[in-house]
Amino acid sequence: MSLGAPGPTRDEVVASTRAWIEQAVIGLNLCPFAKAAYDKDQIRYAVSGAHTAGALRDDLAQELRTLAQAVPAAMDTTLLIHPQVLTEFDDYNAFLDVADATVRGLDLAGVLQVASFHPGYQFAGTTPDDVTNNTNRSPYPMLHLLREASMDLAVAALPEARMIYQKNMATMRRLGVGGWAALGLTVPQNRPPVTRSDVSDERHA
Numbered sequence: 001m002s003l004g005a006p007g008p009t010r011d012e013v014v015a016s017t018r019a020w021i022e023q024a025v026i027g028l029n030l031c032p033f034a035k036a037a038y039d040k041d042q043i044r045y046a047v048s049g050a051h052t053a054g055a056l057r058d059d060l061a062q063e064l065r066t067l068a069q070a071v072p073a074a075m076d077t078t079l080l081i082h083p084q085v086l087t088e089f090d091d092y093n094a095f096l097d098v099a100d101a102t103v104r105g106l107d108l109a110g111v112l113q114v115a116s117f118h119p120g121y122q123f124a125g126t127t128p129d130d131v132t133n134n135t136n137r138s139p140y141p142m143l144h145l146l147r148e149a150s151m152d153l154a155v156a157a158l159p160e161a162r163m164i165y166q167k168n169m170a171t172m173r174r175l176g177v178g179g180w181a182a183l184g185l186t187v188p189q190n191r192p193p194v195t196r197s198d199v200s201d202e203r204h205a
Helices: 010-026 034-039 053-069 089-105 131-136 148-157 159-182
Strands: 043-047 077-081 112-117 142-147
Touching: 010 034, 010 043, 010 077, 043 053, 053 077, 053 089, 053 112, 053 142, 089 112, 112 148, 131 159, 142 148, 148 159
Parallel strands: 043 077
Antiparallel strands: 077 142, 112 142
């Protein structure tokens, strides 16, 4: 999957994503499971060159198969990053049903799941400028492919795992809008993402 012009290069996309993982996901402890996979180089960074939802669906199917067939010790999770398509959050939100249907169509329900991250992410009941939305705001739109078995093991090893969502909200409120901006993780988009408030707050890694 190669990127076409115009747009960021694959190296730029991956570098921004890695910085986000290091400074936000791990640095702010938004996901206590992420550090082990990151340190062991078990994260696959798949950068899609798709410009249409259909092409992205094909890339998603390919990456789901790749992850399902890989040895977990070598590849435990995949970030399918798609900087050229679904840059508006309402389009991205609608695509999540397609993503779930793709998992089921490959008979991978219960094996893999898809979590969601987007530069314009907005939880239900929040305003676009609510700092808590930043828990799921990534530099570029992406679909996070997860092994359910790995998640089950991680949750079992961390008794307070069910409280991650609430802790992340509290972390963002303490950090504030200025603190988040100071991390320098926002990447200029081709156009501002359009947000909406009807996305479920259950989709988070």
